[in-house]
Amino acid sequence: MNATTLELVLLDISRVIPPIATYFVSVAMGEQVRGLDSQAESRQQLLQDVADFLRRKAEVEQEYSRGLEKLSERFSAKIRGSKEHQNFRKDQNLPSPLNCWYTILNQTRQASRDHGALSEIYTGHLVLRLVHISEDVGRLARKSKEMEQQMQDELLKLNLAFVYLQAMKSYQTYRIDCLNAEAKLREAERQEEKRSGGKHSDLSGSPGGAGLDKTPRRTSLRKVERLLEKRQSKFLESKLKCAKARNDYLLNLHTANSAMSNYYVRDVADLLDCFDLGFHLSLGKVLRTYLAAESRAQASWQQGLCAIEGAVDALDPLGDKSRMMEANPAAYCPPLSFDYQPHEGDEVSEVRAEGPLRNELVSRFQHIQSRLNSITLETDEVNKTLKATLQSLIDLLTAEEPEALDAFQGCQSTESLKSTGSDAGGKQALAKRRANQQDTESFYIMVES
């Protein structure tokens, strides 16, 4: 409440001094009209801002869409032009890393289309709808103001304060008349009492039924009786008039109060409803369309990321190796083995250990066997080392890199200094991991060869 203390005092006085109340009511009515105006204005400003926002966001989305399109087109064209791709297209047997790469390009192309669609929906449908709503707000505000003015005029035409004041004045006048008439009646009664003195009980017993009194006294008595009668009827008459005026006053009071309360409690609310008519509904619908469009693009992104995740999950070194070997039989197909060519009619086709040859072969076999045993032992040892080295290499390669997504933390926290510090730490850790990895790799290859 913005009222000062003076205004509060005046408001309180206005309960008993109607013209002041009327002043406040007419001030409030002016406020109401201005309120509608300013509400309509701020709504139109909001709609204008949102439309402006959408127009500019459409430009940003369009630019983004174009950037993504150029990006994916650049690399797709390169792929289409490459000999490698043409080979793969035929057998659809892409190596898994290439498949990841193509899936990423596909997702980028789809994102370009989606953001282009957003741009189109903003500038096309949504901005148009917002312009319509703004027109609606303006029209409804004008109509509501007209209706409000009309209602206020009707209310002021009733001139409630004046009528109330008239009724009160007339009640007061009649009430004073009535009180005067009563006073005069009482005065007459008192005089009559004085005169009758001790015969009070007799007189009062039956004032009109004493035909045996003396004439002067009887004349005076009749005069007093007539006066009393006259004053009594005057009093009754003015009492009735006063009651009627009081009734009028009370009914007018209630009428004025009901008219005011009707206006404030019902009409003003109805007017505001009329002003509001459909605003939230229409705005909500535009915003829901905005949401639906953004959600589509967002869901499409999610879907694209799922496809990329599928391609990454399907990274398959063994499969790629065998596909590569199958695709290059000239290099990787083992040559046909040498055949045994028996000399004309020689029916023996296997090693024979007859007579003196036997001992020679047995000793050769034993020599080979013992060499094989020692080599197998050595190989087992080497294999163990190889396995362990490979595992630590894999561990190094798959080690968590918590700093990789720091940029996201950075944009939420305000401590940018701290993040820079951890960034340097991250780089050191990375360099250390990398040196480690190369050492392990060298060792692995040395053992392997």
Next chain:
Amino acid sequence: MNATTLELVLLDISRVIPPIATYFVSVAMGEQVRGLDSQAESRQQLLQDVADFLRRKAEVEQEYSRGLEKLSERFSAKIRGSKEHQNFRKDQNLPSPLNCWYTILNQTRQASRDHGALSEIYTGHLVLRLVHISEDVGRLARKSKEMEQQMQDELLKLNLAFVYLQAMKSYQTYRIDCLNAEAKLREAERQEEKRSGGKHSDLSGSPGGAGLDKTPRRTSLRKVERLLEKRQSKFLESKLKCAKARNDYLLNLHTANSAMSNYYVRDVADLLDCFDLGFHLSLGKVLRTYLAAESRAQASWQQGLCAIEGAVDALDPLGDKSRMMEANPAAYCPPLSFDYQPHEGDEVSEVRAEGPLRNELVSRFQHIQSRLNSITLETDEVNKTLKATLQSLIDLLTAEEPEALDAFQGCQSTESLKSTGSDAGGKQALAKRRANQQDTESFYIMVES
């Protein structure tokens, strides 16, 4: 298989003519080395392309982020500067449409931060990792090629074809010797048979045990015996040599075949594994970081859209109306009602219907009652019309607009002509709906006032 028919024929011949096989093997080995080279090259090309892609995408994301930031900053600054906002900030009692608007701006600001973070992660972490992987591929390719060369050299040093040919030739030579020796032995046996004629049984019975024969016959007999003996031992000797040569030939054959198959089946695969070492793992890790970053931005978008949806769901015309009325008590607080002011000592404060006043009041009451009845009836009718009109207005305002999201369909379907047609149809439908809406609104307000 790229082999021509001639090559196929040669390959088949190579099974029996080792030098041709050796030619094919050395061609294949050259192919293998070239294969490693070209695989390393295409992997490095892929890594280079992906890194290039990420650098350019980082620019696109950065630009998008800046666009969104400028956009949200422009409108946020306008809001901060507005008087309205400062009023609302105090009581935190935003009208629900403004709340929607602020939530949209917040989401835009968050999206700007998220895409900025993407850009940072691409150019920082991911590109660096890709450069590392490319270095790894180069180093491993070099080491694998060295190892491959070494293995091939060792294999060729064995000179399998030459050794095989030598062994075969020596087997053939000894076999011919053996056959000759056998032929000579059989010839001697045949001569011996002719000479002994009918005494064949006697002679054959015990050629060395006849001490009673004549001298010239005995001398001739001893000669034949010696020749036979000599040829027999020569035959046995050459047979043994032949068997030994055959054994050598067979063993060399198996050695050559095993060496070849070992190289092709085990060593080549091991070499390729060595060349592959960690490539899929490291690439997968980079791609998973890419995915994690994009998924974060995507999830943040989803979250922002949920917040906007919450704000749209909370659009509340009645709440806004009462908040607005509470915030403007000077305009909307009903004035204090007029009080009854009894005149000095008048204790009556309600309408009295005594005597003649009663009839008058009763007739007045009856008149008002009958007017009220007729007005109530009329109002009920008007209310019904109002309700129905309001409902159809709401129906018009909330009618589905299937064409709103056409832009998304458009980017998936190829029939752009059809979509243009439905676009024009959509505009007509929109204009019709809009005319309908305004008619209904006018009728509603006419009935209402």
